[in-house]
Amino acid sequence: MDGITDIKLQRFLDEALPAEEMSQLEQLLRSDRSLQLRVREIIGQREAGLHSLGEIWRRNRHSCPTREQLGGFLLRALPESQVQYIQFHIDTIGCRVCKANLEDLKRQRTEDRQARTKRQSRYFQSSVGYINE
Numbered sequence: 001m002d003g004i005t006d007i008k009l010q011r012f013l014d015e016a017l018p019a020e021e022m023s024q025l026e027q028l029l030r031s032d033r034s035l036q037l038r039v040r041e042i043i044g045q046r047e048a049g050l051h052s053l054g055e056i057w058r059r060n061r062h063s064c065p066t067r068e069q070l071g072g073f074l075l076r077a078l079p080e081s082q083v084q085y086i087q088f089h090i091d092t093i094g095c096r097v098c099k100a101n102l103e104d105l106k107r108q109r110t111e112d113r114q115a116r117t118k119r120q121s122r123y124f125q126s127s128v129g130y131i132n133e
Contacts (some may be wrong), residue, residue, distance in 0.1 A: 004025070004028070004035065006038070006042060007054075008025070009025075009038060009039055009042055009056055010042060010058070011058070012026075012039075013023050013039070013042065013043065013046075014058065014059055015096070016058065016095070016096065016097075017096075018096070019096065032036075053090075061095075061097060063093075064089070064095060064097060064098050065082075065085070065086050065088045065089065065098060067101055067105070069082065069086065070086065070098065070101050070102050070105055071105055073086045073102070074102070074105055074106065075110065086098075090102065105120065
């Protein structure tokens with residue numbers, strides 16, 4: 001990984017890099033003493049309260065869509081401009097937090113659908129023989 005910037009190290013500390021980059025950088029950190037010192041310096045600056053506006057923005061995830069917006073994205077209930085932004089944010093930026101939220105919402109949606117189908121089946125089974133034609 002050439003040219004490891006302080007911003008990349010900050011993103012590493014915030015777990016905001018793609019998984020493959022996180023893994024590669026972690027391997028480098030295990031063996032590169034100068035890189036370890038740079039990370040310690042960044043951590044020290046954070047603890048001392050030295051933050052840039054960009055760092056605060058990234059750390060607080062101000063560019064991430066809300067979970068409600070991600071739900072609207074799944075339901076195709078958002079304006080096209082928001083859909084495009086969320087697709088860009090997830091596919092191009094590769095935000096792992098938003099990807100995880102989106103996957104969780106998809107899983108919940110599937111579980112809800114399965115539970116609803118099971119409930120409808122129980123209702124149908126419990127009413128068999130009671131409905132006259």
